[in-house]
Amino acid sequence: MNKIIGLLLFTFTLISCKTSEVEIFVENGLLIENAQIISPDDQTISPDSFIVVDGDSILYVGKDEPNLKGSFATIDAAGKYIIPGLIDSHVHVTGTDALSDDEELDNPEIVKNFKEQLPKSYLYFGYTTLIDLGTAKPERLTDFQKAVIGPDLYYAGGGAVIGNGYGLSNWNDDIPNFIYQENEDYPIPEKYLKENHTPKAVAQRIASSGAIVLKTYYEPGFDPTQPRFPTPSKTLMANLKMEAHKNNLVLAVHGNSLEAHDFLGNAQVDVIAHGLWNWGNHRLDSTGVIPEAIKDVLDTEIKNKVGYMPTLQVINGLRELTDSNYLNDPELEHVLPNELIAYYKANSNTMYANVFGNAPKNIISNNFNRISNQGKVSMKYMNDHGGHLLFGTDTPSSPTFGNPPGYNGYLEMLEMENAGIPLGNILAMATIENAKAFNLEKLYGTVEEGKKANLLILNKNPLQDIMAYNDIEQVIINGKSLNRKNLSAKNVDE
Template sequence: MKKLIVLMLSILVFTGCKASKDTISLTNGLVIENARIISPETHVISSESYIVIENDNIVYIGDNKPSLKGTFKKVEANGKYIIPGLIDSHVHITGVDALSDKEQIENKEIVEKFREQLPKSYLYFGYTTLIDLGTANPSRLSEFKNITIKPDLYYVGGGAVIGNGYGLSNWNDDIPNFIYQESEAYPIPKKYKKENHSPEAVVKRIAESGAIAVKTYYEPGFDPTTAPFPTPSESLMLELKTEAHKNNLILVVHGNSLEAHKFLAKTKVDIVAHGLWNWGNYRLDSTENIPQEIQETLDVEIQNNTGYMPTLQVINGLKELTNSEFLNNKELEHVLPKELIEYYKTNADEMYANVFGDAPQNIISRNFNRISNQGKVTLKYIHDNKGKVLFGTDTPSSPTYGNPPGYNGYLEMLEMQKTGIPLDKILAYATIENAKAFKLDGLYGTVEKGKKANLLILNKNPLEDITAYNNISSIIIRGRLIHRDLLSAVKSKK
């Protein structure tokens, strides 16, 4: 009997302790009630769950209502779906879509409005984490960091372009992290010292800049009538990879042709920043079968577990230059200042001519449809054979109005669905798969305790309907709940 009393007492003490321990104290909390959480890893929808956020972290998730004290806001999410914020792992936040440096100087007001809207546009379409994979200008990066409401931004510390190669159009530009390729032996401006441009020196600088990856390029060029750009040698690429890994950085390489993908498959880089849509001498035949050589290249990438960013919108965005009707699309009003849309409308013909010269629109349109299909066929192959697909848009990829911030991600998702990628996979590619590939899965990618409170509250189930990504009720960024309408360019003018 005595024993039993002791036992009962200890249970009482224990449960008493447990109750007080389970009370969550909040100072700047957000509590989401009755949430239906979709986990991109298991695709399970848990119903009527509670999510508790303190500052910018998720501190509790569970089916039981937690006991709470302190200061917090409550959100009722009955009938809604909660997913992790989306990650676009290939963007460029530096420029103003399609405006040249000269045009930016001449149109300061438009540029200012665009830059103010840009972070909101990404959030408007649910992109709460961005990875800038370009030669982002440091002053633009710090300008972006100073904005209050914005997606979390990661970068590659300025592209490690190949000396005299693609991306280094002009030695007068400041390209602090170009890589000097001894075998090419070319003059470089006096201000640079060769020894500061070895893979080792460049990667060290990139790592010290706070970057999460090294970005380089394999691009002989797009115009067969001009001499090809120098491309990295195999030993240079392997050295870059060794240096990147030594510094705990991911090696991401631009490449979209058969030649590039073959090289990058052989050198086993971590991530190829574009799909294989340039099939070289092969053309998409009527049965849409992949030519043997391309299939073999993709097989090696699958075997290597290379990250594959389809970036389908690169080709589609360029193709939109043949269709100025695109500028009447109502969605653009949410993501671009109306002055910029007007500017595009006025200059649409000139923008076309700048890219395609006097080539007839119908031919350009037909060619780009073919290339776009090639990109889809290779993506489908990678997906069907369990390759590692990563969601990246390359926004904006070229001087076109066809890659608007945020909306371009939604268009990429629509294209992926048209390709035959199932909805659960599109969600995983744009969340947990991207997070894992860039070693950010401790922070993002799932709705889990301990992760950053970057979440989307959707009105529809994204596992049933792709348009759920354009039917967002609210965005939670770093624990801050923002109604979607407040992020629209239409609303923010009021």
């Protein structure tokens, strides 16, 4: 019997047997009994529930014990908690963690092992759906996509960087979807046709590649002593938004400074892909009070319902370069191959120097702690005033070993809790809020009939204990149930 007939029968039996038992036929099924299902929408728990999965989707969720026919396995979830799989809406899966392109070429064995482990590392920490928000070269996503077991991956179809702006230095990189904005200082090189680099042409190309997001950038630069990168004008951003929406793409924009957030909040973009941690001339002092200028910008984002990804781990991950002990964290052994950890240990000083030169470690560490705290204060303000927080980590964001795949999401959650974000909000952000913001709520974000069977079985209640996200019993991905320990990098090495 094919799946459609099964579904029809299922619908029929549901109607005909409402008062007795629910009869369901499954071909390749999974029955979860005694489930305590947590709703990320309203944070209620439905005890003693049943979940029926067939193939990769959820067929039934309810209190009535279904009469299951066909071929299926059973999981007794007594005492456990079931939540939908987590969504990280800002990752980059195309590289080898913190290795540069040259280092990748020099270390093919490490690259091979890392790429095999990468999808499992995300699953190990419960991330069953990822959105890659970068990737000038979408063909590099295929390594990740061809893994037999891995999270569902969505992408941005190649960054729509602003012609000769951030991410496109001196036209030297091959970025097929750059946007050209008239600029006397940066005339478009002869090898490109202007009409191929308008918002309209780029949005169409990105949509036809299968992407769900148009990612662009507002980044004047990080070093005030250097000339500014060109940034998009208001008109260009409005056009980008219009063309993105015409093509059913979500407009997500890189920006983390006061200037960028001011611009992007007023431009009413869909999502700002970073938190506001760079406060310009303002600084977080010992009073911990948020400056009025920061509040004003965040208030505009709240009023305009702009999605906001705190991405706290971007700053923390850079700070970890100052900490020689970080690489001894035993959690790393679950998400990174041994050889890569050993490589980092041998090269940690060089990696530090590549990013921070010979600046003293304690000064860098203090600075990054302050910037990180600014990010947390901005995030808390958004949370407390009805802002639209989304869960995205930007893993890995910089050449640092401080953004390990999967584990980085858990670290981001710990930081959120630390900053006073309620556990229910953290769960909602990483599930239903992300699903809605990226037009994926038909498939993800809650445990409901018709959605993808991407589920986590947790030993603890994540509404009471953040450590529940590091106490996962089983990960169900596309209907397939996996023991967490089999996803660990340690397990592969044995």
